[in-house]
Amino acid sequence: MPERRLSADEVRRLYDQHGPALVAFACSIVADTATAEDVVHQIFLRLLRGDTLIPELPVAYLYRAVRNAALNSRRKGNRSVSFEDQPVAAKSLFQHDDGNREAALALQAALLELPDEQREVVVLRIWSGMTLEEAADLSGVSLNTAASRYRYALEKLRERLKPYRKS
Amino acid sequence: MKEHDEQFENFLREFQPRRPRALPAPLAVKPIWLRRLVAAVVIAVSLGVSLWSLWRKSPPRKDLTAAKTTQALPLSLLPLTQLALEDPTRLDAVLTEASRHVLPSLRGSESTLRALAKE
Numbered sequence: 001m002p003e004r005r006l007s008a009d010e011v012r013r014l015y016d017q018h019g020p021a022l023v024a025f026a027c028s029i030v031a032d033t034a035t036a037e038d039v040v041h042q043i044f045l046r047l048l049r050g051d052t053l054i055p056e057l058p059v060a061y062l063y064r065a066v067r068n069a070a071l072n073s074r075r076k077g078n079r080s081v082s083f084e085d086q087p088v089a090a091k092s093l094f095q096h097d098d099g100n101r102e103a104a105l106a107l108q109a110a111l112l113e114l115p116d117e118q119r120e121v122v123v124l125r126i127w128s129g130m131t132l133e134e135a136a137d138l139s140g141v142s143l144n145t146a147a148s149r150y151r152y153a154l155e156k157l158r159e160r161l162k163p164y165r166k167s
Numbered sequence: 168m169k170e171h172d173e174q175f176e177n178f179l180r181e182f183q184p185r186r187p188r189a190l191p192a193p194l195a196v197k198p199i200w201l202r203r204l205v206a207a208v209v210i211a212v213s214l215g216v217s218l219w220s221l222w223r224k225s226p227p228r229k230d231l232t233a234a235k236t237t238q239a240l241p242l243s244l245l246p247l248t249q250l251a252l253e254d255p256t257r258l259d260a261v262l263t264e265a266s267r268h269v270l271p272s273l274r275g276s277e278s279t280l281r282a283l284a285k286e
Binding site: 019020037040092158 | 193
């Protein structure tokens with residue numbers, strides 16, 4: 001697949017389009033919003049400087065790069081602030097369409113309770129709009145494994161978020 | 168069950184990840200050749216300055232001065248040989264004159280012998 005350097009405008013457009021989901025994805029690995037943003041910025045700054053050639057369809061590349069950077073950051077123990085220690089503003093990674101802040105925080109807390117691999121597949125499927133095949137490919141597991149992780153994760157989230165759902 | 172999951176997925180999609188803070192402007196990075204050139208200039212300048220300051224601090228050495236004086240009177244073998252064949256008396260005079268610059272002085276108040284005697 002041909003690779004190319006992106007212009008600054010293209011990079012900023014990609015950031016506007018995929019930045020929020022990428023931060024949510026990074027947050028599923030590092031569990032700290034500020035670190036997740038740092039990780040995503042690191043990838044986009046590299047693109048802005050023109051250090052990196054990327055494929056014509058950059059989305060899969062971006063998720064892979066963010067995943068690797070987030071795993072590295074976690075391995076190095078960068079700023080491992082626990083969810084409880086974060087200020088409320090930093091905690092709210094999500095916002096609800098109806099402005100239900102409590103539900104948004106409950107969702108984030110419920111996500112953080114999931115095992116890493118389940119959280120990852122949920123974020124990829126729900127907020128990054130990937131198919132289960134794409135999520136499995138990115139996580140380096142079989143489709144069956146990704147599907148069962150997803151199912152278990154949905155069950156747990158459904159239970160935790162029951163009070164916030166309109167019947 | 169599938170419909171049940173889809174409903175819940177739609178519920179989850181009611182939540183949107185917040186927009187992260189704006190992307191900072193990258194620091195302007197100079198091209199590699201420029202960075203190398205700057206490094207070379209810095210090294211050259213610092214080397215020059217340290218050599219210059221070293222040269223400024225060190226006092227003039229006497230032995231170097233003596234060597235310079237010696238070099239000022241070249242005693243070449245060929246003219247000396249010619250002189251010896253033609254005029255031995257003049258050869259003596261030339262050698263005596265040259266020896267004043269090459270050999271240590273043995274007479275007068277500044278002579279080497281007097282200095283040694285004092286010690």
